[in-house]
Amino acid sequence: MKLVNSTKRDNPLMKRVQFVIELDAEKTPSRKETREFLAKELKIKKDTLVLKKLEGKFGSRKVLATVYSYENEEYMNKIEEKYIIERNKDVVEVKEE
Incomplete structure (x- = not known):
């Protein structure tokens, strides 16, 4: 997965920063993979990151x-x-024994 394009918009009323991001990926990544990748790339805490929409063509x-x-x-x-x-x-898988 690779970050291709990113637009950033500050929204002080809602106390958030909004991003529209274009990614290059082999397949549509899972929400978990995308959140981890974007938190690392954008240097944002994962706890306050909300992935609102993920759309593949x-x-x-x-x-x-x-x-x-x-x-x-x-x-x-x-x-x-x-x-x-x-x-x-984050979804934690529980193994049943």
């Missing part, structure tokens, strides 16, 4: 991602809907 390597980075978790929990926050939590 059929037959193309291009993937568009809409990402919000909040000042802290308190603002994120106030503004974002619960299902979006749940969707962005």
